[in-house]
Amino acid sequence: MKKIGLKILVCFVLFVSCSEEVIDDTGAGSVKGRVVDSQTFEPIKNARISSSPATNTYFTDDNGDFVFDKIVVGKYSFQAQKEGYTAKFEAANVNRNSTTQIVFELEISTANNKPPAIPVLTAPADNAKSQALQLNLTWTATDQESDALTYVVTVKNGTTDVVTTYPDLKTAALELSGLSYSTKYYWQVSASDGINPPTNSVTKTFTTLAFPNPRFLYIKKVNSNNVIYTADELGNELQLTSSEVNSYRPRKNLQIKKIAYISSDGSQNQIYTMNPDGSGVFKVTNSIPVAGFNMEHVNYCWSTNGSQLIYPNFDKLYRINSNGGGLIQLFKTPNGKFISECDWSQDGSKIVLKVNDISGYNVEIYVINTSGTVLYEVLSGFNGAVSGLNISVDNEKIVYTRDVSGYESSNYRRMDSRIFVYNRTANTSTELDIEKPTGYNDLDVKFSPNEADVIFVNTSNDGISIKNIQTASLTQTDSRVTLFSGGSMPEWK
DSSP: OHHHHHHHHHHHHHHHHHHHHHHHHHOEEEEEEEEEETTTOOBOTTOEEEEESOOOOEEOOTTSEEEEEEEESEEEEEEEEOTTBOOEEEEEEEOTTOEEEEEEEEOBOOTTOOOOOOOEEEESOTTEEEEOSSEEEEEEOOOTTOOOOEEEEEEEETTTOOEEEEEEEOSSEEEEOSOOTTOEEEEEEEEEOSSSOOEEOOOEEEEEOOOSOOOEEEEEEETTEEEEEEEOTTSOEEEOSOTTSOEEEEEEETTTTEEEEEEEETTEEEEEEEOTTSOSOEEOOOSSOBBOSOGGGOOOEEOTTSSEEEEEETTEEEEEETTSOOOEEEEEOTTOOEEEEEEEOTTSSEEEEEEEOTTSOSOEEEEEETTSOEEEEEEOSOOSOEEEEEEOTTSSEEEEEEETTOOOOTTOOOSSEEEEEEETTTTEEEEOOSOOOTTEEEEEEEEOTTSSEEEEEEEETTSSSOEEEEEEESSOSSOOEEEEETOEEEEEO
């Protein structure tokens, strides 16, 4: 019996010893954490924290912190809850004698919160005309829960396609300034309560005041494209065509109040017309495009009454009605040279042509009638480039520019381009003495409206410097004036 009792005692001791060893291996650890707003990362106090398997329940302090102390090691799922927020779970392993860190990022609950009503645009009225260059945009917006609203206003320039965004507005109004003349604008308002997705208004439009007395047209380089601008005599300017496409050679017709220009249409270049403010774009040419040796040096012309245009397509000259109909071939060069420039006399009886080879050289300038008969020659037999072509109202003078250096290159660089005036009666060309700086070129010349001056482009002969539009008197030597910087292909009406 004593042996049996001893055996039982030994087994009991071993059982107790084994049980104590398992509990000691399990042990306890702690969990510390913080609850924050998912957007602002600000701490959230009084958030309820619980666990599964269940231990204790705690609430976060002012700093959003909580602690679970001395909980048995193992795998847990912790939950954070706060009214107005979506509950979130985080898994955690509790290890012996260590602290596990948890961060809850709670998102604001939208389950019971309604989004703002769609904003209503109140001023200016939709499609309002002649709006000032500085004006107030106003709108109304409401929220069912009276949540504080913020607004984003988006404004698009209908000419340039530039979109301007005005974010984080606290009031239902925005003062716009620096608007462009004769420009259609599109605007929209987005309202946000900071909880729900924003609501967007309809899009409305308004158009600003007409541009005052725009006598000048020219192009500027924008985003590597030629873009047409108009300007007044004070230097105020207005962009007329998009900077996303190439547009060349703006030419105005005063009788029908239209501007013609060349613009890219895929791989071809076509003639378009538009209103003086850039609206009402119409494609004139279609089947036969404008074409030549280099589109930077190709020109066309209106008839005086605006009913027709003439333009080159390599070695042929075409006439087309400004409505796109009545296309006919007027002339074909007898030697296969390309027609690069043309000008139609005021009385409609004569057309001046500049022709050249495929490289832009071996230039000839001559005058034809509308039947295609060559009447007389102005220039031939010179090396170098020639550009710019304009005939006077009385058909007695023709102005053009010629590189007197005779330099010729594959990139059509000019070294010493000067202005010449051809006199029909004397049958001579005379250089215009306007004190051109050495190392510069005068290009793309035209008579002023009263033919007392000329307008032209002046630029360094390095081929990369800025181009400036200048004027000079036909009779005064020291009369050179810069009108616009960074412009070319000028028109003055």
